[in-house]
Amino acid sequence: xxxxxxxxxxxxxxxxxxxxxxxxxxxxxxxxxxxxxxxxxxxxxxxxxxxxxxxxxxxxxxxxxxxxxxxxxxxxxxxxxxxxxxxxxxxxxxxxxxxxxxxxxxxxxxxxxxxxxxxxxxxxxxxxxxxxxxxxxxxxxxxxxxxxxxxxxxxxxxxxxxxxxxxxxxxxxxxxxxxxxxxxxxxxxxxxxxxxxxxx
Amino acid sequence: xxxxxxxxxxxxxxxxxxxxxxxxxxxxxxxxxxxxxxxxxxxxxxxxxxxxxxxxxxxxxxxxxxxxxxxxxxxxxxxxxxxxxxxxxxxxxxxxxxxxxxxxxxxxxxxxxxxxxxxxxxxxxxxxxxxxxxxxxxxxxxxxxxxxxxxxxxxxxxxxxxxxxxxx
Numbered sequence: 573x574x575x576x577x578x579x580x581x582x583x584x585x586x587x588x589x590x591x592x593x594x595x596x597x598x599x600x601x602x603x604x605x606x607x608x609x610x611x612x613x614x615x616x617x618x619x620x621x622x623x624x625x626x627x628x629x630x631x632x633x634x635x636x637x638x639x640x641x642x643x644x645x646x647x648x649x650x651x652x653x654x655x656x657x658x659x660x661x662x663x664x665x666x667x668x669x670x671x672x673x674x675x676x677x678x679x680x681x682x683x684x685x686x687x688x689x690x691x692x693x694x695x696x697x698x699x700x701x702x703x704x705x706x707x708x709x710x711x712x713x714x715x716x717x718x719x720x721x722x723x724x725x726x727x728x729x730x731x732x733x734x735x736x737x738x739x740x741x742x743x744x745x746x747x748x749x750x751x752x753x754x755x756x757x758x759x760x761x762x763x764x765x766x767x768x769x770x771x772x
Numbered sequence: 773x774x775x776x777x778x779x780x781x782x783x784x785x786x787x788x789x790x791x792x793x794x795x796x797x798x799x800x801x802x803x804x805x806x807x808x809x810x811x812x813x814x815x816x817x818x819x820x821x822x823x824x825x826x827x828x829x830x831x832x833x834x835x836x837x838x839x840x841x842x843x844x845x846x847x848x849x850x851x852x853x854x855x856x857x858x859x860x861x862x863x864x865x866x867x868x869x870x871x872x873x874x875x876x877x878x879x880x881x882x883x884x885x886x887x888x889x890x891x892x893x894x895x896x897x898x899x900x901x902x903x904x905x906x907x908x909x910x911x912x913x914x915x916x917x918x919x920x921x922x923x924x925x926x927x928x929x930x931x932x933x934x935x936x937x938x939x940x
Contacts, residue, residue: 577924581921581922581925581926582918582921582922582925584925585921585924585925585928586893586921588870588871588874588924588928589878589889589893589921589924590924592861592871592875593790593861593862593869594790594791594793594794594860594861594862594894595790595793595794595860595861595862596789596790596791596793596862597785597789597790597793597807598793598804599789599804599807599808601785604785604808604811605778605782606811607780607808607812607815608778608781608811608812608814608815608816609778609815611812611813611815611816612777612815612816612879614816653848678921721879
């Protein structure tokens, strides 16, 4: 096939194609433009710039990271230990009879309050042992009763100790002294307490 | 620019709507949907493309190929391309027997040749733009166009009885 014949064939084909028209688009023009306008408005709002595209994702990622860090710190938080140094109260000496010397610091519980607590504990265990038919109790409250009990116990101890020393001075054995009173058990009832107080 | 969008879109629809539909027919069976989606996507572009015509052809091509792959009907469609070719062109073309034969001959061409013919002849794209569209060089696009025309002309050629007599 010569070049001229080839070109003639191409021209004939072009003429043939020129007589053919593509079919019109089978689409609803109104619907198409409605959707196009919708998409255009969306595109204007959403945009494609760097700021609009990455601003919100960046903010969301930052907040998620901060939330994760805070959550981790809360979960793994160790309780804070506070060390408090308290001065140890001095042990009471035998010669300390005043009850005021070598007193423990104000913040430490004293012996009286401990005795009060012990008495209160006993009272809580069985109040009927101490409360009935007591004229002292009728007149005073529980704290006064406790203080009186502690004071009487202390006086009883001092008296017994003084008697023992007197007996030893006169050549009696310490065992000769009737120590049944001093060895008497701590009164458990009000009646025993009253008897003990009368015996002193 | 945004104020001119509707006018430009209407102009593109009037001038290229049918051609884009014909172009999409080379791959899929629902070309009108593909063209509509492409036009809507063009309208949604915040930055209007520098060459809307080439942009539309590229989007239509990609969408048509994707649609054909999704439906897995490309081979069946190519096999039935000749049967559907009679609806590729308008009624005047269909009524003319010679043009109808030409349409069928065009449909029987390989896809690589067909798309170059549609894009250049009816779409008005340059061979350089077609090269970018199809991923080839402009010279390859030009060579394919000429090969398509020669093949079309050859298929349209009616064998001459005298020639056959002479050969016998």
